[in-house]
Amino acid sequence: MGQVMASDGERIEVDGEEVAISNCGSISDDASGEMIYPQDGKIKLFFTDPPYNIGFKYGGGVNDNLSEQEYEDLLIDTFTQCYLKGHENSHLFILHYPEPLAKIYNKLIEIGWQFRQWITWVYPSNTGHSENKWSTSHRTILWLTKGQPHFNSRGVSQNFKNPDVPVIQEKIKQNITGVALYDWWNIPQVKNVNSEHKGYKNQIPEELIRRVILCTTEPGDWVGDPFSGTFSTSRTALKYGRKGWGCDINPITVEYWPKKEDYESRERDGPMPNCDSSIIDPILRFITKQKFDKVAFKLLSEATKEDLFRLVGPSNGPRIFEFFHRQKDE
Numbered sequence: 624m625g626q627v628m629a630s631d632g633e634r635i636e637v638d639g640e641e642v643a644i645s646n647c648g649s650i651s652d653d654a655s656g657e658m659i660y661p662q663d664g665k666i667k668l669f670f671t672d673p674p675y676n677i678g679f680k681y682g683g684g685v686n687d688n689l690s691e692q693e694y695e696d697l698l699i700d701t702f703t704q705c706y707l708k709g710h711e712n713s714h715l716f717i718l719h720y721p722e723p724l725a726k727i728y729n730k731l732i733e734i735g736w737q738f739r740q741w742i743t744w745v746y747p748s749n750t751g752h753s754e755n756k757w758s759t760s761h762r763t764i765l766w767l768t769k770g771q772p773h774f775n776s777r778g779v780s781q782n783f784k785n786p787d788v789p790v791i792q793e794k795i796k797q798n799i800t801g802v803a804l805y806d807w808w809n810i811p812q813v814k815n816v817n818s819e820h821k822g823y824k825n826q827i828p829e830e831l832i833r834r835v836i837l838c839t840t841e842p843g844d845w846v847g848d849p850f851s852g853t854f855s856t857s858r859t860a861l862k863y864g865r866k867g868w869g870c871d872i873n874p875i876t877v878e879y880w881p882k883k884e885d886y887e888s889r890e891r892d893g894p895m896p897n898c899d900s901s902i903i904d905p906i907l908r909f910i911t912k913q914k915f916d917k918v919a920f921k922l923l924s925e926a927t928k929e930d931l932f933r934l935v936g937p938s939n940g941p942r943i944f945e946f947f948h949r950q951k952d953e
Contacts (some may be wrong), residue, residue, distance in 0.1 A: 778838035866890030
């Protein structure tokens with residue numbers, strides 16, 4: 624059996640196992656009882672990016688300009704249902720700007736959620752600049768838990784910051800190639816030039832979702848998103864052998880529901896490259912990044928025009944050559 628449609632939702636099965644559920648509706652307003660939930664277990668991770676209530680035009684008749692009380696009620700009702708429908712040992716990650724999260728924090732704790740950590744998502748941006756304050760270029764991820772859920776701090780790792788230091792060199796010899804993530808993540812936003820862009824407002828990068836999923840769940844666990852939008856959470860879950868549940872009130876988002884072919888089965892998570900790995904990592908075991916930059920700058924300044932044309936490209940190679948030789952002439 625493959626894809627099974629319900630009145631406002633869809634189940635996907637692979638080899639007789641339910642792996643994805645998508646709904647058109649709201650987890651906080653399921654009076655009809657038509658919302659589809661997993662048959663073989665409860666959701667162990669909710670990761671969501673709520674609408675920001677600042678007037679975005681999502682289409683489909685969605686109102687992103689509620690009164691402050693209506694908006695607060697929407698969030699609290701939603702996260703109450705996540706608590707009730709989640710596994711007895713589960714996570715809730717809410718990605719938002721810090722001010723709205725601060726306003727509802729106490730009510731989230733009253734629901735029963737336990738605070739675990741604030742995480743900051745930092746992203747480079749050329750928009751939103753202000754003349755009376757510093758530009759906002761980050762969002763907050765509020766991490767809450769219920770019970771004692773699974774957590775693997777090394778589910779995703781990052782490079783050592785000083786790989787040339789003797790103590791780190793010793794760790795590398797022991798095949799320890801990275802360190803656990805910090806509580807701030809520098810990940811570019813999804814723009815319309817990105818290959819993963821679906822053409823919908825405020826799409827969250829797969830890399831951000833991947834980090835949360837791999838550190839807080841195991842293959843076969845259910846991952847949910849009550850404000851699914853492009854259903855990036857579900858598709859990322861399926862890609863890494865998890866099961867994806869999602870819902871959204873916007874009928875337009877049906878076109879983003881995951882497909883059977885998005886699911887990649889796995890029994891366990893194997894070793895993966897560090898999230899910030901690059902081709903120069905082996906070199907940085909012997910010199911610092913600062914020294915590498917100086918050496919690279921020196922070699923570029925001494926390269927021939929032909930070398931730069933071949934290695935950098937026909938457009939920028941000659942420009943780099945002219946830059947260095949103009950400096951020499953000056």
